Amino acid sequence: MTKMMTVFELLEASPAQLVELTPEHLLALQQASAERSAEAAKIANVLHATLAARFATGLNGAGTHNLDAGTVKVAVTIPKKVKWDQAKLAVAVDEVKSWGEDPANYVDTEIKVAERKYDAWPPSIRDVFTPARTLETGKPVIKLSAGNAD
Known part of the structure; x- marks a missing residue:
């Protein structure tokens, strides 16, 4: 039995290697990829909420607000959303x-x-x-x- 390729190894594989994978192997990779995507989305959402709470709280008005946070420069852009009736x-x-x-x-x-x-x-x-x-x-x-x- 051959070793199953991981989603991380997938990035290093050639297209020729990938098209030779069995449908079962591709299914396992697709499921693993979906799990990693869901995890990454959760991480991004938590990080965005943290950054917004830390740097965007109290900012009013659309535009870019430049802040200094020690050695890190922070640019908070609040987009303008115009809706027309x-x-x-x-x-x-x-x-x-x-x-x-x-x-x-x-x-x-x-x-x-x-x-x-x-x-x-x-x-x-x-x-x-x-x-x-x-x-x-x-x-x-x-x-x-x-x-x-x-």
Whole structure:
């Protein structure tokens, strides 16, 4: 029986070595990787909460706040989150149009189509919009699980 490669050894293996691993071995590596990822996420969350409590408490306003902590320089960036009320924006765009102005000079407009809605459209409507639609594929999701291959 050959020794099982660990997730740490995985980083040193060549692609040729990796593709030769058995599905059972790949499953074990996938499970170990998921466990390490979960542990790393927990560690990152605890560390972030600690840093926020230590350095961001009491800071107000968006922007970067530079602090000195002995020999360590700390930059705390509080991002600005702007949200726009879409219904109110539509009213504002109509008002700008009524002045004879082109709203495109002031706002960007993006039309989105939910795929679920597109799939439910009657063919006559779909045919009008289909030339504007591009389908791209994403990264494949591969799930391994123990069990018989029937």
